[in-house]
Amino acid sequence: MNASSLLRGTYGRLVAKVFVLAFLVTSLYNVFSFSRSTQDAVSQSFDDSAEVDMYGLTDRLTDPALFEQYRKSLANLEKVTTFYDSLEQGAPAGVRLLSAFDQAMPVADFAGGQAFEQGYGTQETVQGPYEDPVLGKQVVNVKSVQLSESTFDFYNLAGQNDIDLDWGAVDYDSETIPVLLGADYDGVYAVGDRLTVNYYFKPTRMRVAGFLPPNASMFYQGDINHFLDDHLVVPYPRSITGAAEADPGFYGILAFAMLNANIAVDRGQPDTVVFTTLQSAATSSGFDQYALLSVPSYLTQFASVRALVHDNFALVLTVECLVAAASLVMSGILTNSATRRRERRIRIAWELGQSRSDLGRAVLTIVAIEYASLAVVFLAVTHLLPNQDSSARTFCLTLIALLGAADLLRCRTQLRHTIRHRPRNEP
Template structure:
């Protein structure tokens, strides 16, 4: 008797068992990947270090004529740059200036698709390629965010493969600016590639030094999870004081963009700490045209999203335990039903004189077929899922192999019990 003959009449049970266990393995894969992603989110966007009071900072030049007047004066631009530097470098402990600003960055000969364009996925209109007079080339406005080192560190942003951004090398007067790309850019550009960009009407070469980790996000304009996967990330220099003389138009626009920031204050610090920092910067720079805005929604969103992540994971884990229990019970019922039918055939074949080794080989081959089929269905199912995680897939395959080994030992024991004390002379 071979394995095919032994399987006769139990094919449906075998397929049902494979599908039940494949569903269990796939759901386990989903839970583990969900756990990894949520824990990454907790450690990144919702870390305890982010438990701060947040204030918004902007300029008070709401009159367009006054704003233009400031931009036309090199002295006034230097006041803004000095104010920024003083607030960034001389702020008291527990007060951090988180400067970030998003805009469409015109990039020439852009290699990416529409999903990277400014406005994609929003109510804004995607402009598409157009002729840029500064670069004299076809450009695309891509999603971009500029930020300083304090904001980069505060939001736990990091490059893949331990790539670190050398902030001391960020010099806007050099030939190139080192930039990071969101994770979705992998395969579109590579480390070392150069992008020709129109940065505030200044032709600029940007050099790709790495890619952000997947699902990198930050708090921006009330959005606690502003994702950067499809963004060009441009670092601000540590200081631009004294640079405006070389290009007043560029550094004037840049200075006001850098001034639009958030001020993070550690919990327990009095409001006066912020006011003292601002007053000190205003006194040293001569710039007092600023406005401070409270951002009360930050802590509320912080707490609610963090709770949502943890509560959802607890719910998912509970559901997975119920699924595992139901799947294992159903698998046991199917196995027992099929095994009883096969045992009768094994006893008959044994009594008719078929060798023990042939019968054992046929019985154990069925186990190998079951778990090989289970692994194949699991691999096919996980490859269809939108999220790929090779380490989690390997973990699940290892558990399938262990379950198969346990099942193999159990079936071997059952086989020995089936033919024991069964004399071949019995009819």
């Protein structure tokens, strides 16, 4: 007896079983993938180290004429840069200056699509390619965020494949600036590619040092999860004190962009610590044109979103347990129904002299067909899903193999039970 004879009359049950188990394994794939993304989100954006009091820092030069006059003074720019360095490098423990700015970056001969342009996906208008007078080339304004090393570390940002920024090599007076690209840029540019940009009206060359992992995010302007997948990430130098003399126009804009920042203060610190820190920096630098803004929404959003992530995972896990129970029960019913139908054929074949090894091979073939079909359906479905996760796929394929092994063991046990003590006609 071959496998096709045993399968006769049970094809419908076999197909139904494959699809029921495929639904179960695909749902497990989604839960495993969601679990990993949840753990990444909590460890990156919502771990305990990010539970801080947040303040906004800006300048008080709101009058455009006064601001322009202040910016054109080299002595005043030195005050701003010294003030920034005092906060960046001399703040007491538990107080961190988080400098970040989302200035769009005009990139010449841009290789990406419209999804990377500033304003895409928002109510803003996408400008599209245009002729840039500084570079003399066609440029596209792409989404970009410029940030300091402290900000990068605070939000647990990192490059993929252990390729990270060398912050000591970030020198704005050098030939190129190393940058990171969001995960969506993978395939658009490669590590080592050079970009020509208009950085605050200064032609600048940037070199792709690496890529951020998918779903990298940070807190920015009230958005607790400002995702960077489609952003160009430009590092600030560790210090720009003394640099303004070489190019006061460029550094005059850059210094005030860096100054517009957040100050993170560890919970439990006295309220006066941030004021004392700012006053000390102002005294040492001579710059007192700053304003401190509270960012009360940060902790509220932080706690709410972290709770939402955890609660959603608990809900998903509960639903998956119910799905697993229902799928296994249905699969068991289909298996038992098919097994009873095949038992009669096995008894007849045994009584007519079919060998035990032939019957065993037929049963093995049926199990192999079932679980090979299950693996194919699973791979086809998950290939179409947006959440591609190789670890989750490997886990599920291993589970399919284990289910197949368990089912084969059950079938061989059932075969021995079926033919035991049954009379037979020897050939």
